Amino acid sequence: RKEVEQDPGPFNVPEGATVAFNCTYSNSASQSFFWYRQDCRKEPKLLMSVYSSGNEDGRFTAQLNRASQYISLLIRDSKLSDSATYLCVVNKASGYSTLTFGKGTMLLVSP
Amino acid sequence: NAGVTQTPKFRVLKTGQSMTLLCAQDMNHEYMYWYRQDPGMGLRLIHYSVGEGTTAKGEVPDGYNVSRLKKQNFLLGLESAAPSQTSVYFCASSVTGLGYTFGSGTRLTVV
Numbered sequence: 001r002k003e004v005e006q007d008p009g010p011f012n013v014p015e016g017a018t019v020a021f022n023c024t025y026s027n028s029a030s031q032s033f034f035w036y037r038q039d040c041r042k043e044p045k046l047l048m049s050v051y052s053s054g055n056e057d058g059r060f061t062a063q064l065n066r067a068s069q070y071i072s073l074l075i076r077d078s079k080l081s082d083s084a085t086y087l088c089v090v091n092k093a094s095g096y097s098t099l100t101f102g103k104g105t106m107l108l109v110s111p
Numbered sequence: 112n113a114g115v116t117q118t119p120k121f122r123v124l125k126t127g128q129s130m131t132l133l134c135a136q137d138m139n140h141e142y143m144y145w146y147r148q149d150p151g152m153g154l155r156l157i158h159y160s161v162g163e164g165t166t167a168k169g170e171v172p173d174g175y176n177v178s179r180l181k182k183q184n185f186l187l188g189l190e191s192a193a194p195s196q197t198s199v200y201f202c203a204s205s206v207t208g209l210g211y212t213f214g215s216g217t218r219l220t221v222v
Contacts (some may be wrong), residue, residue, distance in 0.1 A: 032209050034209075034210075043201055043215050043216055044154070044213055045213070046210060087154070091208075091209060097208040098156055098208070099156075099209070099211060100156075101146075104153060
């Protein structure tokens with residue numbers, strides 16, 4: 001099982017749609033989880049952290065299921081500006097903490 | 112407030128040439144990282160540093176060396192460039208080892 005595995009993309013959705021990204025991770029000792037956003041030819045930027053209780057930031061909702069080692073990101077009312085690649089990120093949890101990035105899922109929102 | 116600055120932004124090298132990529136951060140972060148990003152491979156950790164004077168190997172360290180002589184700078188060296196090192200290189204820094212701030216990247220082509 002890969003350390004961090006995401007849905008293959010791209011996801012093509014119309015404006016206003018709701019879209020969900022899924023991610024699984026292999027290291028049960030991982031403690032910290034994030035979603036990053038990367039625009040084309042740009043650096044990744046932190047979108048939100050993911051907490052066990054679930055958390056919401058405007059149109060974005062992140063959830064974590066530790067038992068299933070599963071993370072999700074839900075985007076409601078998609079905007080054209082949401083078009084980007086979404087990276088699932090997990091800390092490595094061995095020795096010094098480093099982050100392991102999934103390959104990302106591309107989202108294309110069309111008018 | 113510049114954040115994380117990478118130089119150069121673009122470079123073309125011939126096979127066998129050497130070069131150094133510079134990463135500078137002005138946020139007084141302890142942790143610094145070098146990642147490479149290739150199509151279909153996602154971000155992979157090359158080397159990282161948890162403080163001035165310390166370095167450690169990441170997932171793909173072969174062919175690279177690093178130095179962290181000053182807290183604000185993290186240098187990535189390629190001693191003898193190979194076409195397989197054609198990639199986009201991202202530097203990142205963090206306070207706690209979790210929330211990363213990335214530089215804008217260096218696009219390196221080895222011919």
